[in-house]
Amino acid sequence: MQQIVSIxxxxxxxxxxKITRLLxxxxxxxxxxxxxxxxxxxxxxxxxxxxxxGSLYLPKKYRNKSLSYIVKEAKKEYFTSKK
Numbered sequence: 886m887q888q889i890v891s892i893x894x895x896x897x898x899x900x901x902x903k904i905t906r907l908l909x910x911x912x913x914x915x916x917x918x919x920x921x922x923x924x925x926x927x928x929x930x931x932x933x934x935x936x937x938x939g940s941l942y943l944p945k946k947y948r949n950k951s952l953s954y955i956v957k958e959a960k961k962e963y964f965t966s967k968k
Contacts, residue, residue, distance in 0.1 A: 886903065886904065886907065888901045888903065888904060908929070910929065914929055914930075914931075915929070915930040915931075915952070915953075916928065916929060916930060917929075917930050930952060931952070
């Protein structure tokens with residue numbers, strides 16, 4: 886499926902509703918964007934995590950937690966240790 890989108894003055898694009906429905910992308914979902922051979926590729930962050938599952942060590946306290954939770958907790962720990 887192809888659709889044309891415009892880039893706003895803030896360098897933003899809006900994903901067409903047909904594409905978001907087809908890919909089950911919802912408000913608040915996070916996307917990973919990469920460039921390969923001059924193409925922009927986007928995928929759901931959760932899909933990337935699923936693809937990488939098992940390839941990295943994850944401490945027990947973070948198992949079965951969302952990425953946003955892990956990032957929030959890691960930031961909290963990092964900045965608490967800086968005081």
